[in-house]
Structure formats: structure tokens, C-alpha cells
Amino acid sequence: DGGITQSPKYLFRKEGQNVTLSCEQNLNHDAMYWYRQDPGQGLRLIYYSQIVNDFQKGDIAEGYSVSREKKESFPLTVTSAQKNPTAFYLCASSTTGLGSYNEQFFGPGTRLTVL
Amino acid sequence: AQTVTQSQPEMSVQEAETVTLSCTYDTSESDYYLFWYKQPPSRQMILVIRQEAYKQQNATENRFSVNFQKAAKSFSLKISDSQLGDAAMYFCAYRRGFSRNQFYFGTGTSLTVIP
Numbered sequence: 001d002g003g004i005t006q007s008p009k010y011l012f013r014k015e016g017q018n019v020t021l022s023c024e025q026n027l028n029h030d031a032m033y034w035y036r037q038d039p040g041q042g043l044r045l046i047y048y049s050q051i052v053n054d055f056q057k058g059d060i061a062e063g064y065s066v067s068r069e070k071k072e073s074f075p076l077t078v079t080s081a082q083k084n085p086t087a088f089y090l091c092a093s094s095t096t097g098l099g100s101y102n103e104q105f106f107g108p109g110t111r112l113t114v115l
Numbered sequence: 116a117q118t119v120t121q122s123q124p125e126m127s128v129q130e131a132e133t134v135t136l137s138c139t140y141d142t143s144e145s146d147y148y149l150f151w152y153k154q155p156p157s158r159q160m161i162l163v164i165r166q167e168a169y170k171q172q173n174a175t176e177n178r179f180s181v182n183f184q185k186a187a188k189s190f191s192l193k194i195s196d197s198q199l200g201d202a203a204m205y206f207c208a209y210r211r212g213f214s215r216n217q218f219y220f221g222t223g224t225s226l227t228v229i230p
Contacts, residue, residue, distance in 0.1 A: 031216050040124070042206060042222040050216060090160065094216055101148055101167065102216050106160035
């Protein structure tokens, strides 16, 4: 089955530690995205990548880093510089064709809690 | 930056009745795409319906339909014959055209379905 997987589902981190959230897709999509979801704030874009080895900052990139070495994978690292990392993180992917809807398909999410 | 506004944080509907969720957006562009996503308690984001700005005809998907008013920059979602499984957070989203794939999401409307 084609889709997007995120792991782990739940993640606990001590203050001062970096953690990496995994996102893998087998939809052959060129573009991938990371969002942060907090209560009452909808989805906020952290980083996105439209092609391998290239990515752009979203609205709230501070304290986060990403890599895109493979088309299928777009891991997100939450660094110790992120002041309030406790949140629900969603990964998404999409096609990038001209004149196409390019709707985003989402993974099941990772709930990160800082202890 | 584009903004998407959902002015109803919470809505409720009786089972089998009809409910309309509101969404407005701010843009100076003529080519863009609009989407409604559903996020049930499982937190898996699911695409409900989509609309291209150039298409005057309102999109329909089974019990879900939209009222797209381009001049008013309004994109409301109508759910007919509401079912218990429709209970979820609903997010309105905007994507710019011309292969610019960044999405902008509203803050969501929490829909409760009353048996």
C-alpha cells in the first residue's frame, strides 16, 4: 500500500537533547513537508522540500533542521534550540505538477513531549 | 503571506441534519487551489474536497459540497445528512498556483455530531 509513515508515534525528550523524527513515503512524490500542530493554531509549516537535496524554511523553522538525501525520506531534527518543542508533528508529501491540485497526503503524526 | 480564516472554532449538528463550515482567505492572485481536510480523533489528516479557483462549478463529493465565492474569497463546506463519523476537526487550506506548493491552513473548526 502506498502511503506515508512516521515514527515513532510517541516520543519523549529531556530538555537539552536533540531528537529526530522519521518520515518516509512510497508515493513517489517529489515534495515533502513538516508541520507543527498546537491546539488552536492549526498547522504551521516548519520546512518543505520540493526536490532531493533542496529544502526551504517555513514559517517556524527556528530550532529545527531537516535533510533530504533521498526522495522517500525527509527526517526532522528538533534541536535543543527549540524553546517549546512539545507538540504534534505531521509530515506530508505531494506531487508538484503544473496545473495540478498537488494535494498533500499526510502521515499519522508524531507526538513529541519534552520532560 | 496568504491567510486563511475559519471564524467558527466549534460547531455542532444533529445527526442527519446539514451543517456549513465557513472559510475565508486573503489573496491577490487569480490562480490558486482550495481544500478541506478532516482530522478525526485519530489525528490522521484526510482530504475531503478540493476546488480550483478557475472552475466556477462548486465541487461535490457525496455528502460534502462547497460554496465557492471567488469575489468574496469565501470557501464554505456543507455537510449533508451528517453522520457520527463526521465528527472531527475540519481545516480549510489554500495553495498558490503555478507549481508553488506551499499550503496555508486555517485554525480549524471542531465539529460535534449529536445523536
